[in-house]
Amino acid sequence: MPDWSARLSELAVAAKVPGAVLGIWYDGETTIAPYGVLNAATGVEVTADSLFQIGSISKPWTATMIVQLAAEQKLNLDDPVVKLLPEAPIDSRVTVRHLLTHTSGIDGDVFTDTGRGDDCVEKYVGLLGDVDSLFEPGTAYSYCNAGFVLLGRIIEVLDGRTWDESLKARLVEPLGLTKTVTLPEEAILHRAALGHLLADGSPVKTWQLPRSIGPAGLVTQSAGDLLEFARMHLTDERYAAMQEPQVPYAGGIGGFSDLGLAWRIYDWSGRTLVGHDGTTISQLAFLRIDPEARLVMCLLTNSGNGSTLFESLASEVFTHYVGVAHPEPPQPVDEPIDDRHVGRYERASVRLDVVRREDGLVMRYQATGERLAFAEEPVHEYELRPTLPADGNHFVTRESPTHPWVPVTFTPTHVFTSGRVTPRR
Secondary structure: OOHHHHHHHHHHHHHOEEEEEEEEOOOOOOEEEEEEEEEOOOEEEEOOEEEOOHHHHHHHHHHHHHHHHHHOOOOOOOOOOHOOOOOOOOOOOEEEEHHHHHOOOEEEOOOOOOOOOOOOOHHHOOOOOHOEEEEEEEEOOOHHHHHHHHHHHHHHHHHOOHHHHHHHHHHOOOOOOOOOEHHHHHHHOOOOOEEEOOOOOOOOOOOOOHHHHHHOOOOEEEEEHHHHHHHHHHHHHHHHHHOOOOOOOOOOOHHHEEEOOOOOOOOOOOOEEEEEEEEEOOOOEEEEEEOOOOEEEEEEEEEOOOHHHHHHHHHHHHHHHOOOOOOOOOOOOOOOOOOOOEEEEOOEEEEEEEEEEEEEEEEEEEEHHHHHOOOOEEEEEEEOOOOOOOOEEEEOOOOOOOOOEEEEEEEOOOOEEEEEEEEEE
């Protein structure tokens, strides 16, 4: 058996990640390996029960509650959202299933802070009338945080309590979890991690996203608690349909090939995995489940460099247990570049400018609007490099020379990057 604690330590140092926890569950045995510090400024040590933000891995938690409500016959996944939320100012054709599969067309990166009160999710939903539609419902995929806040509001209305309270009653307490929270006043009672910037490793100045984003990304927990949630999805048949493909995902990074009900479905050299990733304010989290092998791996990090650590570590873990590694990322190729995609692309909270430089194309990322309240690095430039099929529309980019390449695809009307459709303006 490999010494996972030692490997985590070695790989985290190489990736410049201040703190992390690796969790593995296999054949009835759990391994929890902590590394480093929770906060470089205080030097507080990471322990096995430390709490990290899991970001968008919160989405399968929200989806699980929606599936519970469907089993209780309180909703149907193909119900129009406005049937359940008549006050929601959205396209009447959008269904619950559209929200679960990011196919609603709602411009999803809306990070409006509607306060700390128990009505913050309700207030957020009321503001969606001002949000653009990117495409006709059901006709495309674009990652949508706003859609999961809508799902959270459905849970609130049908349960008659806040999303946070439903999470506790429906999942946290039945699973016996003691290190899972959603609010900062709860997290402060535990050893909680703080994010660190990719650029220089310095601690961030803002700890958490607005409470209104809760159903899309505000679960904070230990690796052990996350493993317990994942194990439930291995054993409880009520949730089996969540792992069935609903929407194909073309050219997905890391083997991401299809989307189930919130769960991402991955193809790793012929093995089918499910899972999700999460990113908050320089805290990155990763979860992969091999249902056939009954293997679960999670990695919680407090650094923008978390993806570099994950790919290396996941390859070692899955190679050891099931003989497959994390798929290789796409690579740049030497091809001439023209200026057809030069211009501005914009969606809620983000503006992308593609510009020509002497040595090629650069995509300039600019956080805008409400996102500026917690964007620790509001402006960043990415080099665009051609990749296969070398048709002038497919590119790769990366955060830094130590990070894996990720795909960027252009059409005449939009750019598709980070799983999101961004229209050309």
